[in-house]
Structure formats: structure tokens, C-alpha cells
Amino acid sequence: MRIAEVIGRVTLSRSHPSLRGARFVLALPMPLEALTEDSAKRGEDVVVYDDLGAGPGSLIGLSEGREAANPFGKTKIPVDAYCACLLDRLSF
Numbered sequence: 474m475r476i477a478e479v480i481g482r483v484t485l486s487r488s489h490p491s492l493r494g495a496r497f498v499l500a501l502p503m504p505l506e507a508l509t510e511d512s513a514k515r516g517e518d519v520v521v522y523d524d525l526g527a528g529p530g531s532l533i534g535l536s537e538g539r540e541a542a543n544p545f546g547k548t549k550i551p552v553d554a555y556c557a558c559l560l561d562r563l564s565f
Contacts (some may be wrong), residue, residue: 474536475502475516476503476508476534476535476563477503477516477535478531479499479521479530480529483520485497489551492552494524499518499519500519500556502517502519519554521556525556527556527559531559533556533560534556537554
């Protein structure tokens, strides 16, 4: 899991029926320097499936790859990144 900052949302003209009830947001993964030293450095943007309601500026826990599909159980959902949690603060 990586920590990322939501920078916007994605608008789809069509989507797979299994993706109803949620939305996609655009997020920038934050490297360690950004988290500990308040650096402006960010990773490459990622489109994330979000059913928790993350908005621009929110910090999220981002699950990617095979783990991104685990919350859906045996239902096959075509996602590569999943918003697993909303973060209200970071403590080191």
C-alpha cells in the first residue's frame, strides 16, 4: 500500500457494469520525502477506484495490482488501483 494525494476526478463516458456505485479519482503517490519533509515531489499519477468518497486534497491509502481486486471477493472487477482508506493525519 502506498500513500497518495487525490488531485482530481475522472469522468467516464462508459463503464463496466460491475463498477457502478463508485467513481474514479486521479491521485499522485507520495514518496518518503513528501511525507516527512513536506517536499513537493510526487510520483506518476494513478487512476484509482474510490467508493469511500475521497476528494481533491485527500490523502488515501492506495492498493495496487492483484491486491486492488481483493475487496471484491470472488466478483471479478477490472481495477488496477483501489482506495483502501482515507487518512486524516500522518504520524512518524
